[in-house]
Amino acid sequence: MKRTQRGMTLISFIIVLAVVGVFVYMGMKLIPMYSEYYAVKRALAALKADPGAANSDPARIRDLFFRKLYVSYADNVKRDHLKIERRDSGYLMTVDYEIRKPLIYNLDIVGKFHAEEQLRRGGGLD
Template sequence: MSVKNLSRQAGMSLTTMLVMVFIFGSMLLFLSQTVPAFIDDRFVKATLKSLTSGSMGIVGKSPRVVRDNLSKQFGLNNVRTAASDPKNWEIERIDEHYIVIIDYEVRNNLISNIDVVMHFRHRLDTRSPELCCTDRAKR
């Protein structure tokens, strides 16, 4: 390259740099509002899966024990979303087995009057625990 060509290269303009900062800042703001909800949701799934195994097994126990186990596990995992609210739980006993549905939404303010709304629904049927956390029913 000649010296003449190097002197014409100026780099990024101020406008381009401001656009890049705006885009990066917007992405960072969006991620900071959504990622914690998805992290909590992973703990919700893990808690539901743990209800069918080991000492936490709920088959044959009372609905109160199921509610207590859910509350304890959500407290231990520091689940802060609406998933930890018992109003969002449906616990149905069929013979010795349970169907546990956790249906909740997380609403976070993004900017001024713009909100990000995330809806989560998980279903556990203790008769087929391998299908945990997938809801095949229509909403």
């Protein structure tokens, strides 16, 4: 009667564990980057929903945006990453920023993020 091996060997288990560990480690670096990006998107959406935001001056809009980000602990978005352009019936807010996090030795994870929202006068909604 021939016996066949069932299951994984110790070496294959260690290899699988190492691969899973690398992906978990990368996830630990990526999740905060994307949660910050979604905080930026939420702050822009909250400004769009604010009826008085589109009638404010750009300095006031910038201040409101960064107050909303402060609550979400978004530390990588700086004042020069936010651009506010005058448009026909309001403002176009654009946020472009990059986050670079070290991964392993000389390898980095780089995330480039872009979000924009149109603020319209007369209620803020489209």
